[in-house]
Amino acid sequence: MIAVDWGTSSARAYRLTPDGRLLERREGAGGILRVPEGGFPAALTAMVGDWLADGESRVLLSGMVGSRQGWQEAPYLACPAGLADLAGAVVPVPFEGATVRLVPGLSAEDAGGVPEVMRGEEVQVFGAIGLGAIGFGALAPGEADGLLCLPGSHAKWVRVEGGRITGFSTHMTGEAFAALKDHTILGRMMTGTAEPGPAFEAGVARSGEAGGLLHHLFGTRALGLFGRLAPEDSASYLSGLLIGHEVAAAMARPALVRLVGSGPLMALYGRAISLKGGEAVAGDSDAAARGLALIGETTLWA
Amino acid sequence: MIAVDWGTSSARAYRLTPDGRLLERREGAGGILRVPEGGFPAALTAMVGDWLADGESRVLLSGMVGSRQGWQEAPYLACPAGLADLAGAVVPVPFEGATVRLVPGLSAEDAGGVPEVMRGEEVQVFGAIGLGAIGFGALAPGEADGLLCLPGSHAKWVRVEGGRITGFSTHMTGEAFAALKDHTILGRMMTGTAEPGPAFEAGVARSGEAGGLLHHLFGTRALGLFGRLAPEDSASYLSGLLIGHEVAAAMARPALVRLVGSGPLMALYGRAISLKGGEAVAGDSDAAARGLALIGETTLWA
Incomplete structure (x- = not known):
């Protein structure tokens, strides 16, 4: 077949x-x-x-x-x-x-x-x-x-x-990430792509704080203005924010999650699920x- | 002076x-x-x-x-x-x-x-x-x-x-709205601009439900696919979603809010604040x- x-x-x-x-x-x-x-x-x-x-x-x-x-x-x-x-x-x-x-x-x-x-x-x-x-x-x-x-x-x-x-x-996390990166002020301070690492993890941690996603988005810019987020880390931080908000909403309580797919998103989602207290198994x-x-x-x- | x-x-x-x-x-x-x-x-x-x-x-x-x-x-x-x-x-x-x-x-x-x-x-x-x-x-x-x-x-x-x-x-509500409307699949089904009215109010109501903003965004498209949201109402619904999420995060409990500014956003924010239990006074x-x-x-x- x-x-x-x-x-x-x-x-x-x-x-x-x-x-x-x-x-x-x-x-x-x-x-x-x-x-x-x-x-x-x-x-x-x-x-x-x-x-x-x-x-x-x-x-x-x-x-x-x-x-x-x-x-x-x-x-x-x-x-x-x-x-x-x-x-x-x-x-x-x-x-x-x-x-x-x-x-x-x-x-x-x-x-x-x-x-x-x-x-x-x-x-x-x-x-x-x-x-x-x-x-x-x-x-x-x-x-x-x-x-x-x-x-x-x-x-x-x-x-x-x-x-x-x-x-x-x-x-709509992936499409929102692309639109925000390519068509808002956030992208002006970004170089490179989203990678798992400290900046991504900081974004995931931030997603758990008060203020909501639309406020957290602006923080990406403000941290950059104050030199606390490097241009090469900004895409990872933004990705962590968005994926963090998604995981928090979708995984109501820490759970075992089977990831299905391939490519660089798998590592990012695996890390975010783990930081939110869940367990990700590779797809x-x-x-x-x-x-x-x-x-x-x-x-x-x- | x-x-x-x-x-x-x-x-x-x-x-x-x-x-x-x-x-x-x-x-x-x-x-x-x-x-x-x-x-x-x-x-x-x-x-x-x-x-x-x-x-x-x-x-x-x-x-x-x-x-x-x-x-x-x-x-x-x-x-x-x-x-x-x-x-x-x-x-x-x-x-x-x-x-x-x-x-x-x-x-x-x-x-x-x-x-x-x-x-x-x-x-x-x-x-x-x-x-x-x-x-x-x-x-x-x-x-x-x-x-x-x-x-x-x-x-x-x-x-x-x-x-x-x-x-x-x-x-970053206004800039996120523009990026999502003009640079994602959501905009393909949209005609017209955001207006206060039933579609805007439905978006504000939706923002109070479970699932998070990134999930609610996709609902804009799914409602359109099933004929439950008309193209001319989609921008208002999306605006209601985003402003609703903002107001819920920024107005921790129902409060009197003084709106400052001018233009069509004033009516939208006034309506959203009121729907979230607050009171808006004109700016x-x-x-x-x-x-x-x-x-x-x-x-x-x-």
Whole structure:
């Protein structure tokens, strides 16, 4: 089977054995924003045409490719939802030469009745808990409980109970960081990128003080004006502030959190969770492949 | 006397009688960012040269004109500070044909030891409390107590005790709003501007719920995706979220708050303060002129 995690700004394709082992992995040409109108069949062929020619006949897609801006819109499935629910709700996509299915995203409502949505992260969550995660209630996907965090532009915190996703919340932390760094006065005094270290930790500590995030943001500038925050440390401090506020809001009490994803955000989130009294366990960067494999096993392909 | 409130993006000049009454008011050519290196004497002459030719000989400046990027840097005065402290710390500025003085800004530290700064708002505060503010402890500036809010890109909340500014906090609410509206996915679904009304009030109400600001921001998008927030209401909702978070953090318990400033933000802040259980009293848009007049009376000009 071929699995593709196709998001807004990137695409990752995986070739899998019938029992879900990873044969080959590749970065695709780019996210859905780079695909022209009507260009998805050609983009898929460009990405995995050689695997299809070599005999693969099933393709399972997840992510923003199933949004209104993607190949075809797959309606959100409401939480709580498990692996079998997702497999039962895949949407067929017309394509010459292979059977293509799209995994729907999930929707939920938070305590205030405000809607929540995700596309792609649900597959990563099932891949991560299916991996036999340390500290989760059980190894079998149908029995796992836990709290997972998927860092990113729109970071997701996902609650899993009895192997089903029962709720989740999105935090616009990454996108807010970029907007504040590139389009406010804060960025004028910044050089370099966010790194785990003392400045990041100072930002996380500050997030626990009174005054609120909008006040803490100004402190980034004031500390710089008084020479108490160096330009090369400012991005790390700002990142610590934002991620600290996110973790404090999302991790109601110190908990074991499974991080899912890859890249430099993983270390930052791990450090912030730990400073807030929780425990972070490292994630699997191929959780999407594993999740799509598990869903693919249950999907009725005919 | 001539008083000039000269900020980053605007300048306002006032001609005052010896007893502090306002004779004439005008908007200047622009803020300090529009003045070229070494161009401040010429910019002042362009703004008020006719008043000087007509016999005025004293000019008192406040605001970012006293910053490193301004005409001349005036060191911050530390809080607590009263009107007489500011008058005693004015900085002489060389200028042909008039005696020019610069009012310094104020600095403070919040409970977490993080520095705070302002330039110009301190003058507006003394102007506002000198006006005989309803609800403040007394009419005389030397006796006033109270909490004031100056909305803006960097909104200030100022605590006055016994006629002195004892502390203040800055919230980057206005600049964060602009960055989020213009440079994140939230702005893609927005038309129009922030207005007081049901959408703004819904944003303020949302700010009181669990989940934190970074989570609430994403809700703006999710509500839009589900058709529960119209594009023309989104800016008002986002504004309500941000101002609501600011007011909740800055007004520790319901209080009487004197708003100082002018423009559409005044109505938004007034509504948010009221929804959070406080009481807002309307401000004076010429508080800077009044404050500079009061400082000018006490200043040693010779």
